[in-house]
Amino acid sequence: xxxxxxxxxxxYPNEEFREIIxxxxxxxxxxxxxxxxxxxxxxxxxxxxxxxGGSVGGYKVFKYKVFKDGKIFNKSIFFSxxxxxxxxxxxxxxxxxxxxxxxxxxxxDAKNLKWATKAEMLAFAKLSPKVIEAKKKLIxxxxxxxxRKLTVTKVILIxxxxxxxxxxxxxxxxxxxxxxxxxxxxxxxxxxxxxxxxI
Numbered sequence: 771x772x773x774x775x776x777x778x779x780x781x782y783p784n785e786e787f788r789e790i791i792x793x794x795x796x797x798x799x800x801x802x803x804x805x806x807x808x809x810x811x812x813x814x815x816x817x818x819x820x821x822x823g824g825s826v827g828g829y830k831v832f833k834y835k836v837f838k839d840g841k842i843f844n845k846s847i848f849f850s851x852x853x854x855x856x857x858x859x860x861x862x863x864x865x866x867x868x869x870x871x872x873x874x875x876x877x878x879d880a881k882n883l884k885w886a887t888k889a890e891m892l893a894f895a896k897l898s899p900k901v902i903e904a905k906k907k908l909i910x911x912x913x914x915x916x917x918r919k920l921t922v923t924k925v926i927l928i929x930x931x932x933x934x935x936x937x938x939x940x941x942x943x944x945x946x947x948x949x950x951x952x953x954x955x956x957x958x959x960x961x962x963x964x965x966x967x968x969i
Contacts, residue, residue: 776817779809787815788856792845794836804857806849806878808832823849828875849878860885867891873898922967924948925958929969932959 779787787801787809798810801818808830811818824833830849835842850868857880858868865885872882886894895901920928931944932955941955948955957963 774819776812776819779811779816779818779820782807789815790832790847790852792834792836792847794838796834800832800834802832802849802852802856804853804880806830806853806880808849825876830876830878850883853878853880854883854885856880858883858885862887864888865890869894920948920950920954920964925964925967926969928955928958929964929967933969 782803782805785803785805785807787803787807790800790802798812799815800808800810800821801815802808808821808823809815809818810821822830824831824846826846826848831846832849832852833844833846836845837843848868850870854868864887867886867888867890869884869886869891870877870882871884874882928944928948932941941952941959945952945955954963
């Protein structure tokens with residue numbers, strides 16, 4: 771790969787590259803652009819090779835090897851973090867996460883990236899169409915498997931039965947009594963379902 775020839779880098783409209791600086795010396799130099807492209811070069815950034823980078827969970831990553839104390843260490847940095855670091859301003863120091871506004875993991879154009887706090891990232895994730903669809907399917911599944919929806923009153927009764935240490939009522943018995951699945955009773959016990967109901 772190191773012997774591949776270098777070529778003039780053709781820029782997209784309004785594209786600019788910034789050199790990636792890592793804590794260790796690498797054999798080549800690398801740069802990333804506000805349009806999401808990674809290149810390697812020797813001395814002149816306008817003359818190099820375009821690289822695809824690696825992939826982690828659908829996100830593009832810049833992977834490189836570090837030689838230290840006779841050992842090789844594999845390192846990687848997300849394209850989105852690099853690009854946001856160079857081209858996207860933060861509005862707060864608490865913003866350590868990078869969001870893809872169109873939810874496409876491999877669209878690392880700077881215009882598609884935004885810095886976020888952990889709370890902002892979680893709120894953004896909750897609004898993901900995939901997450902909403904998964905929740906809808908889970909509710910549909912629970913409703914179907916239980917035959918009918920539980921009411922707050924019934925849930926309070928179930929929780930009281932589950933809380934009685936002297937009455938070792940099995941979850942199977944409770945499930946049968948209320949006409950729901952054992953899984954539903956287990957989820958109520960763990961607080962995964964109906965966690966907001968306190969007794």
